[in-house]
Amino acid sequence: MRHHRFQPAFERTSVSIAGVVEEVRARWFPEVAAPVPVFFATHDPLACAITHDRELAFPAVYYHQVLNHPETPVEVLRFIAKHELIHFVVLPRQRGRFLDPHPPEFWEREDEIAPEARLAWAWIWANLHTCLKSRARLRSPKVTRAWHGLEFASRLPWEAAELQMYLQEADDRSPRRWRRRKAVPLRRGAARPQARQARLFA
Numbered sequence: 001m002r003h004h005r006f007q008p009a010f011e012r013t014s015v016s017i018a019g020v021v022e023e024v025r026a027r028w029f030p031e032v033a034a035p036v037p038v039f040f041a042t043h044d045p046l047a048c049a050i051t052h053d054r055e056l057a058f059p060a061v062y063y064h065q066v067l068n069h070p071e072t073p074v075e076v077l078r079f080i081a082k083h084e085l086i087h088f089v090v091l092p093r094q095r096g097r098f099l100d101p102h103p104p105e106f107w108e109r110e111d112e113i114a115p116e117a118r119l120a121w122a123w124i125w126a127n128l129h130t131c132l133k134s135r136a137r138l139r140s141p142k143v144t145r146a147w148h149g150l151e152f153a154s155r156l157p158w159e160a161a162e163l164q165m166y167l168q169e170a171d172d173r174s175p176r177r178w179r180r181r182k183a184v185p186l187r188r189g190a191a192r193p194q195a196r197q198a199r200l201f202a
């Protein structure tokens, strides 16, 4: 698998992603003892974490190549670093036959350290929607091969007014709030206080 994941590509981002991940680890994850290696990948997830040694894979965080772009805001890279590092400290939980990678305590931790989650997801969907597909059960979008068409396209800046408009129109596109047919238990967004959401527009 490693050859499939590992992409020895030039970093095109405005900041070093490894630097961002290390900054996030040092500030919010005292439980993670050592710097976590970071790689680009072109397989399905927008980003992912390998949290334990596996055959042919060691603990690391992977960012999809579609994020390897000079206009990917540092805020988005940092938000993803927070999300992926939470996977190192909050383990998946068995729900029937499904191993849920995002149990409630995962989202609680994300709420604590990533108030920008909603805006970060708005940026991700506003800019990359042509190559993203929701995977409701995993609460994680899949990157389709259409990402090649976006590789050299421009991106909206983090402060773009369009982003606020997108957020108002498309509503919250965070994976945890993707609507499922009926499964209310996983959709915890309804209970979220309104005041907290309004703050992002300030």
Ligand SMILES: [Zn+2]
Residues within 6 Å of the ligand: 083, 087, 101, 102, 140
């Ligand atoms: Zn996750």
